[in-house]
Amino acid sequence: MNATLRRRQSIAWMMDAETPRSLALGALKLSWKQSAEEIADIADGGRFSPPPLSEGERAVLSAEDRLAGAPDWVLGDYPEWLASAFDAAFGEDAVEEGCGLAGRAPLDLRVNTLKADREHVLKALARYSVEATRYAPNGLRIALGEGPQRAPNIESHALHGRGRIEVQDEGSQIAAELAGAQSGMQVVDYCAGAGGKTLALSASMHNKGQIHAHD
Known part of the structure; x- marks a missing residue:
């Protein structure tokens, strides 16, 4: 859950959806670095497992360039309404600073x-x-x-x-x-x-x- 919250913007952009299921599946790919096949093994429809992946979900999770061209607030994982404040405070370092704030603390x-x-x-x-x-x-x-x-x-x-x-x-x-x-x-x-x-x-x-x- 923490990984999903920290990277919510980029996950939602990658999955083109912000449902709880989409965020969870996207976190497995972006934060846990799992492949579409590994995620499909988890979502096998078993008694204690999520329903199987749809064709659309599998296609999204298999793609490698879903964040290409995304705006800075997505790449830096900070809310869109903070974009102007981040630009004013950090300039060209806004994405790097956002990623630092969204990353897991040591x-x-x-x-x-x-x-x-x-x-x-x-x-x-x-x-x-x-x-x-x-x-x-x-x-x-x-x-x-x-x-x-x-x-x-x-x-x-x-x-x-x-x-x-x-x-x-x-x-x-x-x-x-x-x-x-x-x-x-x-x-x-x-x-x-x-x-x-x-x-x-x-x-x-x-x-x-x-x-x-x-x-």
Whole structure:
């Protein structure tokens, strides 16, 4: 369902329809990269399967150039009513920016520097193809592709259980870094939420000082 919502514009254009069935079939092709034959195997009319593909559906799913000549708002998967705003904000990069916003978000982690260092955690999580974040100095990122791939259950990992890593997007990590909190300070966090940035501030302060967390 998430893949269908993220790519709704391009799927509807490709399928020339916006019914729930058309969107689901189109998502299998565009996001899950399945061929018409593979989709036909799923839609076999069985008891727990969708009805078989019509000839028209099979023809659409077999075509390779259905998005050729589509407008930017379709290629970038953003609503048509936002087209002028995207053009004004991003110019010739509107499609690229739209695709970036419509893509599946990565899984970002923050290393708790009170208990571990980033290089050690990078090695410990190597099987997840983890990389250091570009801007946050203690962040890690696991890219998630489209389709059936599931995000790793990091919260069940021993490093998470021992408090050495936290799930936290890079933007929040950057905000905590820019606060410039240091040992011994009195800090007020007026947007604490679940406390992720508060924990990051605590690590920056080396557990010395006081943080007042509010939301």
